[in-house]
Amino acid sequence: MVAFLFFFLLLQFNHLMKKIYQCLYLVVGLLLAVTPSMAQQQTIENNGICRDPISGTAVSVNPARSQAVSNGANVTDADLSNFATLGGSLATILGSKISLRDQAQYYPGGNVAGFVVEPVGGLLTASLLNGGIRLSTYRNGTLVQQSTTSGAGALEASLLAGSNGKQLISFATTQPFDEIQLEVLQAIGAISTLRVYYAYEGPGSCPTDCVQPLTTGVTSQSGNSSSGGIGVCAVGVNNLNNLTDASLTNFATMEITGVSIGGNCGVFAEVRSNTTIPASVSSPEDVGFAIGSGAGLLDVNLLSRLTISTYSDNTLLQSVSGTSLVRGDLIGGTEATLLSFKATQPFNRVRLTINSPVAIGSDTRVYYAFTRSDTDNDGVPDCLDKCTGVDGTLDSDSDGIPDGCDQNIGDVRVTVTAGSTTTATVGSVVSFTVTATKNGNINNLYASPTGLIISNTLTTGLSSVSYTAPTGTLYDPATGSWTIGSALSGTAVQALSLVISAQVDSVGVLSNTAKITRMDQSNASSITGGSACVSVPITGCEGDVTELSAPGGYTSYQWFRNNVAISGATGQTYEASTSGSYSYTAIASGAPTGTLNCPSGNCCPVILDLTPIPTVSAGQDVTICAGTTTTLTASTTLSTGVSYRWSTGDVTASIQVSPTITTAYTVTAIVGSAACFSVDTVVVNVNSGPATAGGIARCTSDGFYAVTLNPSGGVGQTYTVTLNGQAVTGTFTYGVETQPLGNFAVSAGSTVAVVITDSQTGCSLQTTIAGPAPEACTCTTVCTPVVVKRLTSR
Numbered sequence: 026m027v028a029f030l031f032f033f034l035l036l037q038f039n040h041l042m043k044k045i046y047q048c049l050y051l052v053v054g055l056l057l058a059v060t061p062s063m064a065q066q067q068t069i070e071n072n073g074i075c076r077d078p079i080s081g082t083a084v085s086v087n088p089a090r091s092q093a094v095s096n097g098a099n100v101t102d103a104d105l106s107n108f109a110t111l112g113g114s115l116a117t118i119l120g121s122k123i124s125l126r127d128q129a130q131y132y133p134g135g136n137v138a139g140f141v142v143e144p145v146g147g148l149l150t151a152s153l154l155n156g157g158i159r160l161s162t163y164r165n166g167t168l169v170q171q172s173t174t175s176g177a178g179a180l181e182a183s184l185l186a187g188s189n190g191k192q193l194i195s196f197a198t199t200q201p202f203d204e205i206q207l208e209v210l211q212a213i214g215a216i217s218t219l220r221v222y223y224a225y226e227g228p229g230s231c232p233t234d235c236v237q238p239l240t241t242g243v244t245s246q247s248g249n250s251s252s253g254g255i256g257v258c259a260v261g262v263n264n265l266n267n268l269t270d271a272s273l274t275n276f277a278t279m280e281i282t283g284v285s286i287g288g289n290c291g292v293f294a295e296v297r298s299n300t301t302i303p304a305s306v307s308s309p310e311d312v313g314f315a316i317g318s319g320a321g322l323l324d325v326n327l328l329s330r331l332t333i334s335t336y337s338d339n340t341l342l343q344s345v346s347g348t349s350l351v352r353g354d355l356i357g358g359t360e361a362t363l364l365s366f367k368a369t370q371p372f373n374r375v376r377l378t379i380n381s382p383v384a385i386g387s388d389t390r391v392y393y394a395f396t397r398s399d400t401d402n403d404g405v406p407d408c409l410d411k412c413t414g415v416d417g418t419l420d421s422d423s424d425g426i427p428d429g430c431d432q433n434i435g436d437v438r439v440t441v442t443a444g445s446t447t448t449a450t451v452g453s454v455v456s457f458t459v460t461a462t463k464n465g466n467i468n469n470l471y472a473s474p475t476g477l478i479i480s481n482t483l484t485t486g487l488s489s490v491s492y493t494a495p496t497g498t499l500y501d502p503a504t505g506s507w508t509i510g511s512a513l514s515g516t517a518v519q520a521l522s523l524v525i526s527a528q529v530d531s532v533g534v535l536s537n538t539a540k541i542t543r544m545d546q547s548n549a550s551s552i553t554g555g556s557a558c559v560s561v562p563i564t565g566c567e568g569d570v571t572e573l574s575a576p577g578g579y580t581s582y583q584w585f586r587n588n589v590a591i592s593g594a595t596g597q598t599y600e601a602s603t604s605g606s607y608s609y610t611a612i613a614s615g616a617p618t619g620t621l622n623c624p625s626g627n628c629c630p631v632i633l634d635l636t637p638i639p640t641v642s643a644g645q646d647v648t649i650c651a652g653t654t655t656t657l658t659a660s661t662t663l664s665t666g667v668s669y670r671w672s673t674g675d676v677t678a679s680i681q682v683s684p685t686i687t688t689a690y691t692v693t694a695i696v697g698s699a700a701c702f703s704v705d706t707v708v709v710n711v712n713s714g715p716a717t718a719g720g721i722a723r724c725t726s727d728g729f730y731a732v733t734l735n736p737s738g739g740v741g742q743t744y745t746v747t748l749n750g751q752a753v754t755g756t757f758t759y760g761v762e763t764q765p766l767g768n769f770a771v772s773a774g775s776t777v778a779v780v781i782t783d784s785q786t787g788c789s790l791q792t793t794i795a796g797p798a799p800e801a802c803t804c805t806t807v808c809t810p811v812v813v814k815r816l817t818s819r
Contacts, residue, residue, distance in 0.1 A: 066499050067128070067129055067130050067131045067203060067499075067510075068129070068130055068497055068498055068508055068511060068512050069130065069131055069132070069133060069201075069496065069498070069510070069511070069512045070127075070130040070131070070132055070510065070511040070512070070514065071133045071136075071497070071511075071512070071514050072473040072511060072514030072515055073228055073514060073515035073516065074227055074411075074426070074473075074514075075228065075231030075409070076141075076193075076225040076227050076231060077225055077226055078223045078224070078225050078420055079101075079127060079132070079138075079205065079223070079224040079225060079226060080100075080101050080103060080223060080224075080420065081101070081103075081127075081129075083129035083130065084101040084126065084127045084128075085101055085125070085126060086098070086100065086109075086123060086124065086125060086126075087124040087126045087204060087206075090122065090124035090163075090204075090206050091122055091123045091206075092120060092122050093111060093112055093113070093117050093118070093122075094109055094110070094111060094121065094122075094123045095109060095110045096109045099222075100123065100125060100221050100222070100224065101125060101223075103420050103421040103428075105141075105222060105223055105419065105420065105427075106222070107222070108220040108221055108222045109220070110218055110219070110220055110221070111209060111218065111219040111221060112209065112217060112219060113217065113218055114217050114218075115212065115215075118209050118213070118216065118217055118218060118219060119209060119211065119212060120208075120209065120210075121208075121209045121219070122207060123206065123207055124161075124163075124204055124205070124206035124207075125204065125205055125206075125224050126203060126204040127203050128203075129510065130203065130510060130511055131164065131201050131202060132198075132201060132202055132203065132226050133201055133497075134170075134198045134199045134200040134201050134202070135197075135198065135199065135229075136197075136226050136228060136229065137195045137196070137197055137198070137226065137227060137228070137229045138162065138195060138196070138198050138202070138224070138226040139160060139193055139194045139195025139196065139205075139224070139225060139226075140160075140193075140194050140195075140207050140221055140222075140223070140224050140225070141192075141193060141221075141225065142191065142192055142194055142220060142221050142222065143190050143191045143220040143222070144190075144192065144213070144216045144218075144220075145216065145217060145218035145219070145220065146215045146217045146218065147213075147214045147215040147216045148214075149182045149192055149194065149213065149216070150214075153213045153214050153216075154180045154213075155174050157209065157210060157211050157213040158180060158209055158210065159171060159172055159207075159210055160172040160180060160194065160195070160196050160205065160206065160207055160208075161205070161206040161208070162198055162200070162204065162205050162206075163203065163204035163205075163206070164200070164201055164202050164204070165203065166204075169200045169201075169202055170198060170199060173196075178199070180194060180195070181193075181194070181195055181196065182194050183233040183234060184234060184363065191222065193233060194207070195225075197229055205224050205226075232409065234363065234397075235397050235398075235406035235407065235409055236363065236395040236396075237396050237397060238270075238271035238315075238395045239296050239298060239393065239394045239395060239396065240270055240271050240393065242298060242299040243269050243296050243297060244296070244297050245265050245266065245268040245269050245277075245294065245295065246295055247261075247262035247265050247292065247293060247294045249291065250291030251285060251292075252288055252289055252291060253285070253287060253288030253289065255286045255287060257283045258283040258290035258291070259280075259282040259290075260279075260280065260282075260283070260291065260292035261279075262277055262278070262279050262280075262292060262294045262391075263278045263280070264276065264277045264278065265277050268294060268296055268391060268392075268393055269393070270393065271393055272392070272393075273315070273392055275392075276391055277294060277390070278388065278389060278390055278391070279292050279294060279377075279379055279389045279391060280292070280385070280389070281379060281381050281383075281384055282384045284382065284383055284384060285382050286382070289381060289382055290380070290381055290382065290384075291379065291380045292378070292379050293376050293377060293378040293379075294376070294377050295374055295375060295376035295377065296375055296393075296394040297373060297374045298373045299373075301337070301371045301372070302368075302371060302372055302373060302396055303371050304367075304368040304369055304370055304371055304372065305370075305371075306369045308400050308401070308402060309368060309369050309399060309402055310367070310368045310397070310398060310399075311351075311365045311366070311367055311368075311396060311397035311406070312333070312366065312367075312368045312372070312394075312395070312396050312397075313333055313351075313363060313364045313366065313394070314333065314363075314364055314365075314375075314377045314391055314392075314394050314395070315361045315362070315391070315392040315393055315395060316331075316361065316362050316363075316364055316390065316391055316392070317390040317392065318388060318389060318390060327379075327385065327389065328347060328348065328350070328364075329346075329348065330347070330379050330380055330385070331346065331347065331364060331377065331378070331379060332344055332345070332346040332347075332377070332378040332379075333350060333365070333366060333375065333376070333377055334378065335370070335372035335374065335375055335376075336372060336373070336374035336375075336376065337371065337372055337373060337374075338373065338374070342372055343366070343368055343369070343370065345366040349366070350364045350365065350366055351363075351364070351365050351366060351367075363395070364377075365395075365397065367399075375394050377394075400413065401413045411426060411427050411430065412427045412429040412430035413430070426472050431472060432471075432472065433472065433545075433546050434472065434546055434549050435463070435471055435472055435473070435474040435477075435544060435545075435546035435547070435548055435549065436463065436471040436548065436550050437462065437464075437474050437513065437541065437544065437548055437553075438461075438552035438553070439459065439460070439461055439462075439479060439539055439540060439541055439552065439553055439554050439555055440459075440460050440552065440555045441457055441458070441459050441537055441538070441539050441555040441556050442458050442460070442557050443456070443457055443537075443557040443558065443559055444456035444458075447558075447559055447629060448559060448560050448562070448632065449535075449559045449560070450529065450561065450562070451530065451531065451532060451561060452529060453528070453529050454490055454526050454527065454528050454529070455487075455526070455527055455529060456524055456525065456527075457524070457525050457527070457557055458522050458523070458525075459479065459481055459507065459522065459523045459525065459537070459539040460520055460521070460522045460523075461477070461479060461509060461513060461520065461521050462520040463513040463518065463519045463520070464518055464549075465518045472546055473513065473514040473515060474509075474511070474544050474545070475510065475511045475544075475545040475546070476510065476543055476544060476545040477509040477510060477511075477512075477513060477541070477543065477544050477545075478506060478507065478508050478509065478541070478542050478544075479506075479507040479509065479523075479540065479541055479542065480505055480506060480539065480540055480541075480542040481500075481505040481506070481525065481537065481538070481539045482505050482537070482538045483505070483525070483527055483535075484536050484537070484538075485531070486529065486531035486532075486535045486561075487527040487528070487529065487530065487535050488527060488530055489502040489526075489527050490526045490527055490528050491525075491526045492523065492524065492525045492526065493523070493524045495512065495521045495523070497510075497512040498510070498523070502525075506542075507523050507539075509521060525537065529559070532562065532563045532564070533560075533561060533563060533631065534558050534561075534629045534630075534631055535561060536556050536558035536629070537556060537557055537558075538555070539555060539556070540553055540554025541554065556628075557628075558628055559629060561632075562633070562634040563631065563633050563634065564634050564635070564636065564697070565634075565636070566636055566637075566638050566701035567602070567603070567604075567635045567636065567637050567638055567701070568602060568638065569602065569635060570600050571600070571601050571602070571631075572599070572600050572601075573598060573599045573600075573601055573607055573609075573631055575597050575598070575609050577597065578613065578614055579597075579611035579613055579614055580611065580612050580614045581595075581610075581612040582595050582596060582597055582609055582610075583595055583609060583610050583611075584599045584607065584609045585607065585608045585609065585610075586601075586605040586607055587606050588606070588608070601633055602635075603635060604635040605632075605633055606630040606631075606632050607630055607632075607633065608630040636696050636697035637663065637701065638696070638702070639661040639662055639663045639667055639694045639696050639701070639702070639703055640661060640662045640703055641659055641660070641669075641693070641694035641703045642660050642661075643657060643659050643690065643691070643692045643705040643707035644657055644659070644707050646707055646708040646709070646710065647707070647709055647710070648709075648710040649710070649711055649712070650711070650713075650714055650786065650787070650788035651685055651686075651711050651713050651788065652683070652685070654681050654682065655709060656679055656680070656681050657671075657680050657681075657682060657707055657709070658678060659671075659678050659679075659692040659694065659705070660678070661703075663696060666696055666697065667694050667695070667696055668694070668696075669692055669694055669695075670692070670693045671690060671691070671692050671693075672690055672691040672692070673690065682709060684709050684711050686711050687708065687710045687711045688708070688711070689706050689707070689708045689709075690706065690708075690709065691704060691706045692704070692705055692706075692707075712783075712787075712788050713740060713786070714738075714739070714782070714783050714786065714788030714790045715736040715738050715744060715783060715788075715789075715790040716736075716738025716739075716790070717736060717737050717790075718734055718736050718779055718790060718792045718794065719734055719735035719736050719737060719762070720732050720735075720777075720792070720794040721733050721794070722794055722796050722797050723765050723797075724771070724801055724802035725768065725802075726802070727802065727804040728770060728799075728802055728803065729768050729769065729770055729802060730768075730769055730771055730796055730797050730802055731765030731766055731767050731768055732765065732766055732769075732777055732779070732794050733762050733763050733764065733765055734757070734762070734763045734779070734781065735760070735761070735762040735763070736759065736790065737759070738790075739783045740783055740785050740786050740788075741759075741783050741784045741785030741786065742758060742759060742784070742785075743756040743757060743758050743784045744756065744757055744759065744781050744782055744783050744784055745784060746763075746766065746779065746780070746781055746782075747779070747780040747782070748778070748779060749767075749769075749777055750778065753766055769796060771796055771797060771798075771799045771802045772796070772799060773798075773799060774795075774796075775795075775796035776794060776795050777793065777796065778791070779791070779792050779793065779794055
């Protein structure tokens with residue numbers, strides 16, 4: 026009782042969890058269907074693998090475009106042997122549909138896409154497909170293509186060889202897609218249930234049936250094989266020569282029109298090969314005929330009358346009849362039937378025999394004889410066998426290679442190269458190319474990589490400007506993550522390149538580094554990352570010391586300037602003070618004795634561009650008198666490339682100044698963008714002359730006048746005088762008024778030009794003294810009485 030109760034509760038729990046899962050599943054699916062803009066970005070998957078399953082953790086059933094589906098998750102998992110079911114009855118299969126969406130990848134147009142299905146209750150024939158089933162593809166929730174009833178987009182159905190009833194339903198896509206849907210639009214005969222194993226895509230050139238028609242080095246013949254009974258057997262084979270080509274449009278016809286009572290009417294057609302076809306118990310060879318009927322599919326009644334036999338010359342080896350023959354339908358999109366059995370002995374003749382006591386008409390069509398190899402005898406023909414001798418029903422990583430033979434090894438190398446120049450300047454734009462290369466699938470060892478992500482890092486001093494990523498890959502400049510996913514695919518060598526443009530923001534050696542940070546497979550390549558660099562010259566002035574440091578962990582350091590070894594520069598660091606291109610070499614320490622230990626070094630040199638410092642001269646100090654102007658001229662030891670800056674703000678080599686007091690003037694000579702400069706100063710001494718003349722015009726005689734001077738403000742004790750340009754003899758003393766000087770005729774507005782020069786400084790005061798008015802220096806007669814006094818008397 027306890028056990029029963031436990032079992033009952035467990036069932037209820039499982040039922041509850043299933044409901045919860047289905048609800049969550051529905052919500053997620055609806056979000057994906059209703060808001061395609063929210064879908065994450067995808068990478069392309071184009072690995073060139075035949076019938077590559079569309080499965081994996083990112084693939085799910087879209088409930089919004091699915092109906093009457095049971096066990097839908099079976100279509101998206103890694104197990105290719107389990108299935109979902111559509112319908113379940115003739116009523117529910119009508120309108121049923123299933124749609125699978127891949128959130129991580131999209132698939133290119135030009136490939137064939139479809140489903141592996143198994144119909145229950147009949148076969149999917151070309152006539153049933155026509156309007157009965159439709160395939161549709163979507164991209165980001167938008168319908169991009171639907172199969173048609175005819176033409177390039179028409180549905181095709183063929184037997185999945187070695188699958189015992191599974192069929193491939195597919196059509197040729199023309200546009201990229203990330204979702205594929207199968208719909209049952211109308212009744213499809215007696216089929217009540219459609220088992221859906223998985224969706225797939227791949228090149229249109231992939232084989233479907235693996236038959237090898239016997240057309241080379243063969244002959245055909247026919248005959249009567251009637252036996253016993255009473256009656257007339259009218260038998261024959263028409264157009265026998267059509268047996269030896271691979272066409273599905275022409276054929277031979279086998280007919281029985283007579284009747285045999287108590288016996289069989291028989292007719293045979295056979296193909297004889299000039300070479301023996303190998304077969305053994307461990308490695309059997311499928312052998313048979315492609316057969317059809319003018320009335321449609323081969324019916325069970327006719328099948329029971331057929332026998333296929335193998336011979337070695339005239340010796341019968343094996344013979345299989347009726348329902349013991351393996352039946353495969355819909356070869357090459359037709360309604361032809363493949364009938365075969367596994368031959369276990371070498372043979373060179375294969376015969377098809379029809380035995381019937383009654384007439385079967387003349388419309389049994391025989392297209393050709395064929396063989397089909399299954400070397401490992403696993404039930405999967407060699408041309409479809411992705412895993413020889415092992416289980417091929419699981420593909421856990423969805424890389425198109427079943428787990429049984431998936432070594433889970435990729436071979437991807439990463440390289441980085443700089444653009445056309447390895448030197449740059451601040452503000453310029455440089456480019457780097459990151460290339461991921463997948464080596465070829467050598468001996469089926471290396472798989473196409475999946476989940477591939479490469480991290481790209483720009484060093485400080487570089488800022489991303491733009492990029493160009495290959496179609497089907499994604500690059501995020503904010504994180505430097507380049508998502509390739511499954512875009513590197515196929516069996517041949519393939520490479521994808523990302524081009525990044527970056528602005529140079531600082532000087533030194535700036536680099537771009539890339540490395541693989543994620544890949545679903547282990548990587549056989551040792552070159553999983555790389556870097557490239559550019560040199561941005563470090564500017565400065567001659568004599569500036571720059572310390573260069575090599576990384577630690579090395580020995581035998583040697584520094585170079587302009588590719589010439591610097592004597593004695595064998596340390597980890599070097600102090601550089603002259604212009605040049607600096608590099609180093611070193612040997613990794615700790616390498617085993619006897620191993621090849623190649624030197625390492627900086628791939629891009631450190632470039633020092635040091636500007637010479639000019640020696641500037643502002644000239645000799647000068648002395649001027651207040652109120653006068655002098656010219657100052659700077660000169661340097663460099664003839665070109667020099668700019669000047671005076672303390673006055675002037676930027677020319679020569680300037681004119683008129684200081685009123687003694688003043689020091691500074692000039693700076695600047696060379697280059699590094700602003701290498703030197704400074705010099707010149708002093709302009711300013712001396713003062715007499716400040717005032719103290720001059721007075723005095724009349725000296727009728728019509729004439731002279732001037733007297735008593736100047737002030739001089740520096741020395743004495744001064745000299747010039748009147749109207751004529752020097753006055755002698756020197757004069759400050760503070761003592763001079764005697765009248767000169768003799769000037771009085772006239773209206775007359776003046777005397779006076780220059781008073783300080784005897785010590787030589788500085789002069791120039792001024793004018795106005796003459797007196799004319800009337801002031803004109804004499805008039807004054808009458809005065811005369812006193813008469815007689816001194817003698819008479």
